[in-house]
Amino acid sequence: ILNVEQSPQSLHVQEGDSTNFTCSFPSSNFYALHWYRWETAKSPEALFVMTLNGDEKKKGRISATLNTKEGYSYLYIKGSQPEDSATYLCAFSGTSYGKLTFGQGTILTVHP
Amino acid sequence: DARVTQTPRHKVTEMGQEVTMRCQPILGHNTVFWYRQTMMQGLELLAYFRNRAPLDDSGMPKDRFSAEMPDATLATLKIQPSEPRDSAVYFCASGLVYGYEQYFGPGTRLTVT
Numbered sequence: 001i002l003n004v005e006q007s008p009q010s011l012h013v014q015e016g017d018s019t020n021f022t023c024s025f026p027s028s029n030f031y032a033l034h035w036y037r038w039e040t041a042k043s044p045e046a047l048f049v050m051t052l053n054g055d056e057k058k059k060g061r062i063s064a065t066l067n068t069k070e071g072y073s074y075l076y077i078k079g080s081q082p083e084d085s086a087t088y089l090c091a092f093s094g095t096s097y098g099k100l101t102f103g104q105g106t107i108l109t110v111h112p
Numbered sequence: 113d114a115r116v117t118q119t120p121r122h123k124v125t126e127m128g129q130e131v132t133m134r135c136q137p138i139l140g141h142n143t144v145f146w147y148r149q150t151m152m153q154g155l156e157l158l159a160y161f162r163n164r165a166p167l168d169d170s171g172m173p174k175d176r177f178s179a180e181m182p183d184a185t186l187a188t189l190k191i192q193p194s195e196p197r198d199s200a201v202y203f204c205a206s207g208l209v210y211g212y213e214q215y216f217g218p219g220t221r222l223t224v225t
């Protein structure tokens with residue numbers, strides 16, 4: 001059984017705050033680490049896929065880092081906006097076939 | 113704007129009835145995944161297909177669930193007979209072999225009474 005853990009479970013921040021979440025995953029048999037953004041009543045939307053130790057990805061105010069040797073990834077949001085409110089999921093893949101094991105997610109609420 | 117489509121979007125049925133959910137993957141994608149979202153388990157993989165062949169359905173209750181891809185444009189997930197504990201949102205996602213991103217459909221919200 002693969003354990004993909006995310007912390008914190010939920011987070012409330014004020015507009016303009018910067019924030020970050022953690023995803024921990026097995027450090028063996030690593031293939032890829034995915035981050036998804038999931039808004040209420042919508043479907044998960046891919047943010048980043050990282051495959052190499054030390055990878056850093058950035059999309060606008062959101063960025064992510066990857067450490068495969070110790071089995072963790074961070075997602076950062078700079079200057080949070082209310083529209084960033086969503087559940088952020090990470091998912092681990094240990095094979096090339098795309099099979100993902102998802103964490104439980106971090107629920108972010110950004111208050112105006 | 114290519115996207116995964118799922119039908120129906122909502123389904124309410126009585127216990128014991130057969131339920132069929134359909135998914136049309138993005139054209140050209142050759143992997144298809146079925147996920148179930150529940151409050152307790154989060155997002156869990158039920159089955160996945162590569163080039164229409166089932167590669168892994170270990171997450172699926174075999175006695176009542178079945179998944180097929182009759183052709184490259186259609187994937188189905190069937191529950192027979194349905195039970196109240198099957199109530200959940202079922203997502204289909206598609207992607208490319210050895211690719212990375214999975215593209216999720218809008219989901220089918222199933223309620224079994």
